[in-house]
Amino acid sequence: MTDTSGTINRGNVEDAHTTARGAGGDENKESEESWELRPPDGGWGWMVVLGCFLITVLIPMLAPCFGILFAGLLGQTGTSSTEVAWIFNTFMLVWKLMVLVVGPMGEEVGIRKVAFTGTLLAAVAVMLCSLANSTVSLFFLFSIAGGIGGGLSVGACFPTLAKYFDRHRGLANAFLMAGISAGQFINAPLIRYLQDEYTYKGASLIVGAIILHACLGAALMQPVEWHMKRVRCTVPPEGAHPLLSQPSSSRGEGVGEQDSGVSLDSNQENAVSVDAATPRRPSDVHLINNSHPSLPSCKHSTLTLASMDSENLAAITSTDECIQEDEEAEKDCCVRAVWSLVVRVVTNSLCDLKILRSPRALIIALIGALTLNSHFNIIMLVPFAMKAAGHSLSAAAWCVSVSAVTNTISRILVSTLSDYSWFSIKYFYMSGIFVLFSATIVWSLILKGELVWLVVTMGVWGIGVGIIMGLHNIAMVEYLGLDNLRAMFGTNSAMVGIGFIIIGPLAGVIRDVSKSYAISLWFLAAIIFITFLLWVAMPAAVAYDRRREAELQSDKELQPALSG
DSSP, X not given: OBOTTSBBOGGGGGGGGOOBOOTTOOTTOSXXXXXXXXXXXXXXXXXXXXXXHHHHHHSGGGTXXXXXXXXXXXXXXXXXXXXXXXXXXXXXXXXXXXXXHHXXXXXXXXXXXXXXXXXXXXXXXXXXXXXXXXXXXXXXIIIIIIHHHHHHHHTTHHHHHHHHOSTTHHHHHHHHHHHHHHHHHHHHHHHHHHHHHHXXXXXXXXXXXXXXXXXXXXXXXXXXXXXXXXXXXEEOOTTOSOSSOOOXXXXXXXXXXXTOOOOOHHHHHTOOOOOTTSXXXXXXXXXXXXXXXOOOXXXXXXXXXXXXXXXXXXXXXXXXXXXXXXXXXXXXXXXXXXXXXXXXXXXXXXXXXXXXXXXXXXXXXXXXXXXXXXXXXXXXXXXXXXXXTTOOHHHHHHHHHHHHHHHHHHHHHHHHHTTSTTOOHHHHHHHHHHHHHXXXXXXXXXXXXXXHHHHHHHHHHHHHHHHHHHHHHHHHHHHHOGGGHHHHHHHHHHHHHHHHHHHHHHHHHHHHHHOXXXXXXXXXXXXXXXXXXXXXXXXXXXXXXXXXXXXXHHHHHHHXXXXX
């Protein structure tokens, strides 16, 4: 039954596939009307946007605010730059690796449960950091526990949003990106204020309690199948489809969802279709009795021992033994079920890595890994570099906050503009890389200069970061298609995480050996420039994938002819 909001009951989805034919049965019609399910492109999707915004405001700020939150503790313990880099980059590694398993875990237990569990774990981990008194305890509490929680919660946001929106996907992504940078802008001075008022321990407890509010955002992540809309569509007659699908993008760059050029068997096998057997709400699920015979209940029996003979007593003893055996079997079954769940999640996560066989996917993953690693490590070094240059932590907080403001504005702007056909994701992305590279070099050269110019340069730096971060998720859909988003998103995050344990510690070693933060910043700027060259190679990768798809299609067409 169709409700007034435009959503449908999944129990009646089969009605969506009935065709509407004319009363006269005109045989000359070139097409027939039918129904299909499409994303709501609004509706409850905006509540999901609100939930994702709340999560991204509160949790991703842990990365850019790492130096501000833990600078006091790390300074008291005499932690070296290399050790600081290991703590931070291990946190990012765990975070990004957990994003790889978010998709498979969401298919098994539901994406809302995954996001809620991750949010709760991240909040508890930050609160427990108030008890840390060494780099080892901080490593396990923040890097491991906090990384797991952050990856599960934030990793569920964009894949969920992408399923809810089609025409307004860029606008929804703009709110998501705005949440990340707004959290950085708001929380950097807030954390500094909390440290001044309540010391490091009090600040950690309060920040963890604030993060706990993100659980409300996770609760809004309802499955998109609950809100799919039934719309009329036109089905072309048989044979009207082209042999090779064409790009659905009007930009002339990248590919659409039909022209991904990448086939993931694991995704196809595990794809969940919207059918009549799946209810729209959990309350629509009707419980059915399982096939196992049930034992008679003796818990509320009114029989007494005096009223029974020895045979009845023996029967009760036998029943008790059966109940005990059944409980043990149930425990074994639970253990096997959990183990089977873990195996399926790990297997599906590893199968998602097959997407790297596509040159486009490999280039996008490398670009994401190098740009994210570089800009996160730069923002992590800002407080330490400014303190070494004679500036205060309050000044560093202002630099971080101003970069967050420009970051927010540019993210919202480019994400919103990406919905228009004239917008070129490739060229705007490349311009963002150039701005980020140039601002990093300039900031390192004026590090010992006046604070106002440092703040201005960090503002320009934030513009470059905002352009890159605002377009990266959209570039995944543009070049790989929505069907491959889950695999691409998880694989990209895994490569980002691997980069954190290579690039970050290497930047720390360069700083310890050279005794100069400027040289470390130049190293990170050089890595950023490499991504510019990777974008130059993207057209060749797109052409290669299309040739490969054409060859595969040709082979499929020749097989029936040869077998005949």
